[in-house]
Amino acid sequence: MQMPTPDAGIIARKARVVARLRAALPRNAVIDDPHETRAYECDALTAYKCPPLAVTLPASTQEVSTVLRICHEEGVPVVPRGSGTSLAGGALPTADSVVLGVARMAEVLEVDYDNRLMRVQTGRTNLSVTGAVEEDGFFYAPDPSSQLACAIAGNIAMNSGGAHCLKYGVTTNNLLGVTMVMMDGDVVEIGGGYMDAGGLDLLGLVCGSEGQLGVVTEATLRILPKPEGARPVLMGFDDNAVAGACVSDIIKAGVLPVAIEFMDRPCIEATEAFAHAGYPMCEALLIVEVEGSDAEIDHQLALITEIARRHNPVELRESTSAEESAAIWLGRKSAFGAMGQINDYMCLDGTIPVNELPMVLRRIGEMSDSYGLKVGNVFHAGDGNMHPLILFDANKPGDLEKCEAFGADILRLCVEAGGCLTGEHGVGIEKRDLMHVQYAPADLEAQLAVKDVFDPAWLLNPAKVFPLDVTEGRRGSGASVAA
Amino acid sequence: MTVTSEAELVEAIRSAQAPLSLRGGNTRGMAGPGADLSLAGLRGISLYEPGALTLVAQAGTPVSEIETTLAAEGQRLAFEPMDHRALMGCSGTPTIGGVFAANVSGPRRLAVGAARDFLLGVRFVDGQGNVIKNGGRVMKNVTGYDLVKLMAGSRGSLGAVTEVSLKVLPTPETSATLVLSGLDDAAAIAAMALAMRSPFEVTGAAHDPAQGRSFLRLEGFETSVSYRTGRLKDLLAATGAELEVLDAEPSATLWRDLRDVATFHGAAGDVWRVHCRPTEAPALAAKAGAEAHLYDWAGGLIWLRMAPGTDLRARLGRYDGHATLLRAESAAQTLLPRQEPEAPGVARLTAGLRAKFDPRGIFNAEALALTP
Numbered sequence: 001m002q003m004p005t006p007d008a009g010i011i012a013r014k015a016r017v018v019a020r021l022r023a024a025l026p027r028n029a030v031i032d033d034p035h036e037t038r039a040y041e042c043d044a045l046t047a048y049k050c051p052p053l054a055v056t057l058p059a060s061t062q063e064v065s066t067v068l069r070i071c072h073e074e075g076v077p078v079v080p081r082g083s084g085t086s087l088a089g090g091a092l093p094t095a096d097s098v099v100l101g102v103a104r105m106a107e108v109l110e111v112d113y114d115n116r117l118m119r120v121q122t123g124r125t126n127l128s129v130t131g132a133v134e135e136d137g138f139f140y141a142p143d144p145s146s147q148l149a150c151a152i153a154g155n156i157a158m159n160s161g162g163a164h165c166l167k168y169g170v171t172t173n174n175l176l177g178v179t180m181v182m183m184d185g186d187v188v189e190i191g192g193g194y195m196d197a198g199g200l201d202l203l204g205l206v207c208g209s210e211g212q213l214g215v216v217t218e219a220t221l222r223i224l225p226k227p228e229g230a231r232p233v234l235m236g237f238d239d240n241a242v243a244g245a246c247v248s249d250i251i252k253a254g255v256l257p258v259a260i261e262f263m264d265r266p267c268i269e270a271t272e273a274f275a276h277a278g279y280p281m282c283e284a285l286l287i288v289e290v291e292g293s294d295a296e297i298d299h300q301l302a303l304i305t306e307i308a309r310r311h312n313p314v315e316l317r318e319s320t321s322a323e324e325s326a327a328i329w330l331g332r333k334s335a336f337g338a339m340g341q342i343n344d345y346m347c348l349d350g351t352i353p354v355n356e357l358p359m360v361l362r363r364i365g366e367m368s369d370s371y372g373l374k375v376g377n378v379f380h381a382g383d384g385n386m387h388p389l390i391l392f393d394a395n396k397p398g399d400l401e402k403c404e405a406f407g408a409d410i411l412r413l414c415v416e417a418g419g420c421l422t423g424e425h426g427v428g429i430e431k432r433d434l435m436h437v438q439y440a441p442a443d444l445e446a447q448l449a450v451k452d453v454f455d456p457a458w459l460l461n462p463a464k465v466f467p468l469d470v471t472e473g474r475r476g477s478g479a480s481v482a483a
Numbered sequence: 484m485t486v487t488s489e490a491e492l493v494e495a496i497r498s499a500q501a502p503l504s505l506r507g508g509n510t511r512g513m514a515g516p517g518a519d520l521s522l523a524g525l526r527g528i529s530l531y532e533p534g535a536l537t538l539v540a541q542a543g544t545p546v547s548e549i550e551t552t553l554a555a556e557g558q559r560l561a562f563e564p565m566d567h568r569a570l571m572g573c574s575g576t577p578t579i580g581g582v583f584a585a586n587v588s589g590p591r592r593l594a595v596g597a598a599r600d601f602l603l604g605v606r607f608v609d610g611q612g613n614v615i616k617n618g619g620r621v622m623k624n625v626t627g628y629d630l631v632k633l634m635a636g637s638r639g640s641l642g643a644v645t646e647v648s649l650k651v652l653p654t655p656e657t658s659a660t661l662v663l664s665g666l667d668d669a670a671a672i673a674a675m676a677l678a679m680r681s682p683f684e685v686t687g688a689a690h691d692p693a694q695g696r697s698f699l700r701l702e703g704f705e706t707s708v709s710y711r712t713g714r715l716k717d718l719l720a721a722t723g724a725e726l727e728v729l730d731a732e733p734s735a736t737l738w739r740d741l742r743d744v745a746t747f748h749g750a751a752g753d754v755w756r757v758h759c760r761p762t763e764a765p766a767l768a769a770k771a772g773a774e775a776h777l778y779d780w781a782g783g784l785i786w787l788r789m790a791p792g793t794d795l796r797a798r799l800g801r802y803d804g805h806a807t808l809l810r811a812e813s814a815a816q817t818l819l820p821r822q823e824p825e826a827p828g829v830a831r832l833t834a835g836l837r838a839k840f841d842p843r844g845i846f847n848a849e850a851l852a853l854t855p
Binding site for chain 2: 112113114115116117137158159161165166169170172173182186187188189190192193194195196197198199200201202203204205207208209225226227228247248249251252253254255256292293295296299300351352353354355380383384385418419420421422423424425426427431435438439440442443444445446447449450451452453454465466
């Protein structure tokens, strides 16, 4: 993985940039001590690290605007950061950049149950957004697995999903409005407490733009009343293709489960060894969860199990209580930790059309053999979002590179199957150089044109999302402005 | 002219010397003053996977063809796009491209999202004749910027969409509507808010002041609909409204009429849409002084029929929302911008995007009210 050579001119001006930021912001809002900036040297993609020039921790939209205006005037790249949980390197700094962390902006600004919305500062964590309304029977639907730590700012930047998006959609489907600070410090309001802003769908464009178009400081979120209840059914099959067909039949039957999770044999074995969830040893395991009143759940689970029986499951376990539900979910929720017990792992998130599942799993198995690296698959089967976990040994020279090459081959396969490189983690630096696989030059140029409009000097998170060779000549254009 | 292939479209755009008016069936009031360029010749469903809930079609494919194809598999366009023809007083064949170009969503938008939330991928030709694709045919895709959303609702101002890939959903087993009679605007909005706060998954909430009747739709399996209807009746008993339940067939007719704003059909006047916070809707409607009005989306959408030429925006003042002039009674009175004028920061972004995607200015800028 390559990062651009840091701008020596900017590094030489560090003292001036830091002094200007200090003068404009409250005490403790600027960090430039190299011991302290190390805490910001990476996100959850820990294979890549680089301490930034400085870190700023503004506490208001106005302070964010101040940071961006100064950095804009100084021609210094800015790397926005939510909680630093990106698996794609979205918050990885460069040595010539200022990190802008929103962690100090975590207030709930408004809760409006009658209109089913709330407005929050974006440093607030995903889970604590729901936490602010759950006593009153509401929740915020997108639930990425890092939800305990991840910030709404990062959720918006990456258009995060979660296990329940088959029914509730991803971040972009649950976002009504944003307050966003542009790179030049200008503050814009997009959307608000109503459905469908007029004009161009800038809200949709900003969501998922990986911190490259602006810094979102406040967000109006759709909240929903909690369902009366939810219960899963677990089913095991001795063939991936049969499990895939079962998923397809459930969807075609008109049942819309809130989640359909899939685990393959390597993942089941690792999980059993670690969490002892009592899963059957088989080729494919499905967890299907439905919502409603007790009677509604019973009815839906009866339909689902009837469909499953037609596919000769080796196991069919319907939950009848909260304890049984927890037991069914235990293994799935421990899957990543279980794989981590075996070795280091890299987690991918390519998405494929659901019907291509058997072919894709077969090919991944073949690649696993030829690379000599093990891989387990956890999968949001309802929406085709795969999570292959490739095991490697970080201490073994060459293993990381081999793992990355294997990962890239899996993502190429996803695109070839009619899918995409990333379903919910984002491109960041991790998949940046694979963008050519999914997009032709004209497709990429159209996206670059959007960034040209929002951030003409290419200072916001500039070394991400797009292959470095296509952004050459655009990146770094700010430095000359300020020289 | 009508193009029948993407290559012809590219050629038509590249060789254009003057503004073009992109259109599908020309039923939604988006066509501009330029030379007519119809995409209705780009027809056909190229992929339909019921088990993956996805369909790919050429932009000019009639909506009716798509709905018929989906119905054969027990599926539908869940966002319930309205048919504008009777309201706009036009004929023509609505196309799927037009649905997404105008981001047309019906009553179910409240529960499942707008047209844009169901658009998974697009191919389009920009103002220079470049063919661009974005998104794909999978439900979760965060690979690069979401130009799919940008194209949805862009009203032909950024590019000519040639192909759309969309998410479809199963048609529920049955539906029913709980009708509340005797509530005034404020009480009806409060009752709808109460229903929407419940876990009973209401998929339509509308109020017609002319009839003094409010409507709450429930959909799903038979047993579930009947259970939730009962629970909702209990919940709403305290409103004092008279309660009645319509079963599937009259319910379907009712919601088709609400979707298409049937109460405005054949009546003169300008037609406006106001998007707002539902609880603010009664006060806004009172300020508007409309000849007739109708609430959808639990009040989040107000349909208003106004005396021709009335500047509704001036009457409403500042609020959290926006107003669109959908149908103007007299062309001479269309000095009012169709779309709500944008704040300067947003207007600059809109203009910047227009300049990038259509540097020659040949697409429909008026659709975005960039010109007064």
